[in-house]
Amino acid sequence: MAKKAPAHRSQLVDLVLHTAALLGVDSDRELAALAGVSVDNLDNWKSGATQELKVQTLAAIKDGLARRVQALKEAAREVDAAHDAGLLALEIEEGSGPAALQRQFHDRVTYDYLGHRFLYFDSQGALAWENLMRAGYDQGCWLAGVEVCAKKLVDDGVIDKRRGLDLVSLGPGEAAKEALIAARVAALGLPWLAVALVDVSIPLLVSGAKACRKKASQVLPFCADFEEGPLAFLSRLPTAHHDGARLIVMLGNVFGNVRDEETLVTERLAAMVRPNDLLWLEVALRLERVEDDPLFRMTLPAQGELTAPEANRRLLLEGPYRRWEAAQGRRPSAMHTRVWVRENDETCRVPGSLNFCHDLVFEEQRRACTMLYSRRYDVAALGRWLEGFGYVVEAVVPVPDSQKRTRVAHLVARRR
Structure with missing residues (x-):
């Protein structure tokens, strides 16, 4: 007697499984609960042994999927309403988070590199x-x-x-x-x-x-x-x-x-x-010519007043340390910003690149700490x-x- 060929999954069952997966019904247990059947029934659905669904099973599936879609619609409306009200989910x-970054800054403040974040x-x-x-x-x-x-x-x-x-x-x-x-x-x-x-x-x-x-x-x-x-x-x-x-x-x-x-x-x-x-x-x-780069001016000794971008850049670089000092109740340190050019070293991995390295120089401590790399390629x-x-x-x-x-x-x- 010839061996019976395995049955193909019916299009209806395939559509149900696909739609359920798209709506987040990932496990057999969830799908069985949605359809009101046992988990064992799902094996027959997937193998093709079940070609048609009972009327009450199909009704349960339609009702379960409709509830899922309605829940998604409600969630979308809540997000839209929050946006309209000026609320933002993050x-x-x-x-x-801010507290974690503050702790990291405190722990690393004596390092020679802090970084742009x-x-x-x-x-x-x-x-x-x-x-x-x-x-x-x-x-x-x-x-x-x-x-x-x-x-x-x-x-x-x-x-x-x-x-x-x-x-x-x-x-x-x-x-x-x-x-x-x-x-x-x-x-x-x-x-x-x-x-x-x-x-x-x-x-x-x-x-x-x-x-x-x-x-x-x-x-x-x-x-x-x-x-x-x-x-x-x-x-x-x-x-x-x-x-x-x-x-x-x-x-x-x-x-x-x-x-x-x-x-x-x-x-x-x-x-x-x-x-x-x-x-x-x-x-x-x-x-x-590296001298034509707008940042090159910051590598030179100060001459006259800073431009607005230069002044803002210095405030950006010094700000984290100044705010940390204030939070610690310390007197302001004597410090200045140093920008210098590096190339052909570990800070320039890409061939042909150079790096405008931005440091804070602590005069009393006689040390420097890098706050920012700004490379050119x-x-x-x-x-x-x-x-x-x-x-x-x-x-x-x-x-x-x-x-x-x-x-x-x-x-x-x-x-x-």
Whole structure:
């Protein structure tokens, strides 16, 4: 007697299983409860042994799925109502909130490196950062450059319009650039677009979320440290649970601010950027003459009054230590800011790059502490360097400043 071929799963059963999974019914126990059947029945559904559903079973499934959909609608209405009322939901990753950053600063204040995340995690630092962006920083030129690059990615088909997209920004600041990208990408009519903002500054996250709110189907502000934190926010991204693409962006030379570029690429970005996902870096360029870089003036002995950007930069750098001293009840230290150029050392992993290293010099203690790296890159060399870590360059867009000097470039690469 010929062996009976296994039955194919019926289209109705397949539709029920697929829809239930999309609505978050992940386990057999949950599905059995929703349908009012035993877990053993599900084996017959999945194997194809059950081709039709009983009338009462189908009715129970329809009722259960309807309740799920209604709950999602109510949740969406609550979010919309909260937005309309001026409320903002924000998730804080363990070890990344203001109190945790204050403890870390206290523990590391005698180290020789503190880093950029301590500059603006509190409200005063965020204000200094926003003032720096507003005061003669050519921000209008850099915003225009972001729009040009976003248009190129859309027009050239670099972003797959058939799939949903997580736009994940690391260190977005006030997120004006992310809002421009979201608006351009949303015009593609993607199945969904989620904008995730990852920063340790709650004041800047609030500003950024407001800027992006009307540009995407979902805005997810995460108070998280992408350099040293556990990256728990990744589990909250839609692409962690559904098919979709990721576009990880580091704008405003954030890539050039991190402590170690190679560690960032091999350990942190490796967990975020999956094969076929995109990485977008906006970096400051190394000029032919380093003396022509606006930051070079800060490496020289003070001559006359500081420009507004220079004064704001010094306030930004000194602010965290001054506020820590005040909180400790200490008298203000004799200190000054030192900016100096480094290259061909461990702070410049990318060939051809240089680093404007920003230090606080404590005169009485006879020591210095680095608060900020601000690197400059040869964008072609940066592209080749990234290729060594499994990336393929998709686009390079140079951006001129208000004096028509090409000082910034956007590099977009796809991970193989």
